[in-house]
Amino acid sequence: MIRGRVTGRVWSSKAIETLPGGALLEVTTEGGASLVAFDPLGCAQGEAVLVTQGSVAAAYFTKIRAPVDALIIGSIDETQD
Template sequence: MIVGEVIGNIWATRKEDGLVGLKFLVVKPDHQTSIQEGATFVAVDRIGAGVGDKVMVTRGSASSHIEDNPAIPIDALIIGIIDSVEVERGGVSG
């Protein structure tokens, strides 16, 4: 799981049938709270996140299985909007 901040939106009027109705956001990983640091990436949002929100994202094949539907071609899914983060000293290094 990755913690990051939503920094933008992507609009695509033409896309695969399984992606119709899904919202795409650009996420920048937070190097202070995520083990994995890297470049920005696109994640599907179904919970109402927006620019400036800190979010939890799952990546990989798990993200492509939304509900009981067949797998769709995505590799990142926003699974939570973070209200606060508390890290004790010596916990996460950045």
Template sequence: MKVGKVMGKIWATRKLDELPNGALLEIDLIVDGKVSERVLAYDPLGAGTGEQVLITQGSVAKGWFESGDAVIDALVIGIVDE
């Protein structure tokens, strides 16, 4: 798991059918109190801009979906309450 801050949403007017419905978020990953990189993550929880979130990446993110073959590389798995 990684901690990040939601910087905004990405709006796609056209997307692959394999991409599940939900929001795509721009997230700055935080390591040692500093931004390490920005990633795009699928969000089934409804996190908002400015909130801290927990994400997972790679095969663990894909495995969350029943089919196991979703075109997802990063997944929001929690919203941090502080």
């Protein structure tokens, strides 16, 4: 899993039909990298999130084959140090 923070939204007026309804969010990882992740949870700007990538992300969609390589799987409410 990758830990990151939502830093923006990606808007697209055209998309292939197998892309499910939901948001595409820009996430900046703790290492400073940026990626676009599909968000089925409704996360907000600035929210800390957990992201999974690759075949695990694609396997989330059981009824369709969605071209998703990064998926937000959790919202981090608080951390313990």
